[in-house]
Amino acid sequence: MQFQGPTSRLVPEGDDRERLVCRDCGFVLYENPKVIVGAVCTWEDRYLLCRRAIAPRIGFWTMPVGYMELHETTEQGAIREVWEEARATIEVDALLGLYAIPEISQVHMIYRGRMTNPDFAAGPESLEVGLFTWDEIPWDELAYPNVRWSLEYEREMKGRSGFAPRGRPERHAATQKVDKDSPAVLIQP
């Protein structure tokens, strides 16, 4: 006999939608959207990018991003992810992007980060990490469309503060294809 955790999909008493419930113990698994935090980090005129060492999108480039953890703020989560994936230290000063991706129940919050020094190194989830000028950015090898959205908005807002975060383009919201194993959406051609 092997237990699998809560596997029955039903509406618990007092609730109004289906949840995963264990019929043995009554445990109810409340699944909620997950928050992804990260940062477009710069040193002088260069952008910090990581080449992914883990699935999905192994070998493709992204700003440092990952799941927000318990007991941290969104800014602290972004700073932590930058350290974990790129061994860089940043100061966060503005929210660049807020992308809701309902197909996979995620909310991505991407900040603008200023590196406090030019040091970086590949963390365990990165194959390599680099600082790229705008023209050197490997545009054809970006892991997700929101990497491009965030880089472009960082450039657009350079020198500005007090601006609204950008969202997902309408075009993408309508035509989105989703890789179910992916923590974010795939690149659209």
Place this chain on the structure above:
Amino acid sequence: MQFQGPTSRLVPEGDDRERLVCRDCGFVLYENPKVIVGAVCTWEDRYLLCRRAIAPRIGFWTMPVGYMELHETTEQGAIREVWEEARATIEVDALLGLYAIPEISQVHMIYRGRMTNPDFAAGPESLEVGLFTWDEIPWDELAYPNVRWSLEYEREMKGRSGFAPRGRPERHAATQKVDKDSPAVLIQP
């Protein structure tokens, strides 16, 4: 014999922090921060507030807010909560507040909503719902400090667009008291 779901706190293989694990079946419960969505809604010069019918803070006033659900955007979640709690329909046009509350692992996203008509009614989680002019707002009976923060910022940003969301005041971040049973922080005197 009664099963209780995943109850052992340990670090799963390949992970780097403790999770709740079931020692019978190996099920790992990944707990992540939860997203709360809501909106400061206006009709002409009046603000839509709900008096809470459920714990915590029964009898106190709040803008419509609640947990974001799977497969919706943050804006859709805010619109849904406004309908569920106040039976009002809105258009969302800007993000007013983004409050991370790490003590209880929540991220609150409060939008600015324009009511599309003056109709409203109490939903099942509200004792009553009302439209208040600024001076009529029951300031001493607000459920959470972020209700005041959001109302004040809506007023400050009236007529403006393209602004950054406000965060939690530093003062609150430092001195916060938390009610563990509460979905948000308590009012500070």
